[in-house]
Amino acid sequence: MGDSLRYIASNQVRFHQELHLRPRRINHYRFLFVESGCGEFQISGEEFAVQSSWLGLLSPGLRENRYSKRKPVSYLFVEFQSSERLTDQRAVEFREQEPQRSALIGLLKTIHVQRGDPDGCLLAAAVRLMFPEAEITDSPPLDERLQIIKRLIEAAPDQNYRISELAEAAGLSEPHLRRLFRTQLGMSPKQFLRRARMEFAQRLMQHEGLRVGEAAHLLGFASVFQFSAQYRQVMGHPPSDDRGTG
Template identity: 75%
Template structure:
């Protein structure tokens, strides 16, 4: 699912004067979290106000934005490409009462701090939090029990979850869980689990500076050889290409 997203850029911007960026065509999505201040965005002739605490998704299009000088402004953004259209709306706000709001902000801050999202795994999780009914751009509804399992795996990628335990958590038999994964995710639960864990391992090496042996130990592998074999099988190259083996 992470393959559907391509990270472009992220940053935190702070300033104390009015800012007006003239209309320009933007081909990517932007997650925006306004920490302080207020402003106005215009996308394809449709305008909307943003104030402190605004959290949402800006769609591609001819975009113009202005921030007002009445108070200092601070905002966090994460920009990315999506393989399929996520929404028909120009801007999709994420209401303050949503229970997933803090998790979404946490994901955006993590991406911003790392200045990357190799494989788009964190972006996929962020989009899922905003559009829980969608299947990463296909707009198919995920079964609630399957979504519970997916979120559990993505919330703890360092854990090598047993498929039987995941099925029990979802209240399903193992065959039923495997069938749901095949039908709605296009892969088996084992494949999804391995890919999520290996993408997490790659982020640890590329952005946290961990060595191959340290990541193998963190993810619970019995040996570096075992970890490297699975890494190559899932991502198509050895972990040494993403980080020195030390």
């Protein structure tokens, strides 16, 4: 999580029916390659259309998608987070006359086939293809004391540690711990812990078949409502998007 670029998800999607994805808050970037079909996007109030061979980058924001039933749709996407703002535009198109276009498509397909890009190297290369002037630098090595905390949380993500417990495990005062998190990770210890726990809950629902209520209980939440509110705040969408409500 200390990398400037962090892989979120990727997939190949095909369907033959009209589809309307209602507005939802998206907190990450999306590379999108439309192989066939057509559709309309609205990101934070700005509308634009995509059609066969459209290739580009969608920025975070309140996103709404509509796809037409007139043409079967097939597209490839790769989603990721960036510690730096990549563009002020809602959508950046990579036009067919761009000489690096085929290389970018190849990178996106490689990321999808490999089911990820843990070091962010392929994502950094993809961003450089779209924005040659961008400086995507690797973050400095994670402080050893933060590595201790990271391993502690990853070993028991169902535990809701107090910040004082994390500080004690790392041999730091709480103020020093907070400064270190802000400097190296750009977030507070509480934000880091919440994201780790919500990502753990997401994996349980997506891959282990847990219902929302079961995930909430496992993570020690007093109610499904409380869990759902925190999940939406951290992940940008309700837990029911990742699994049917329990």
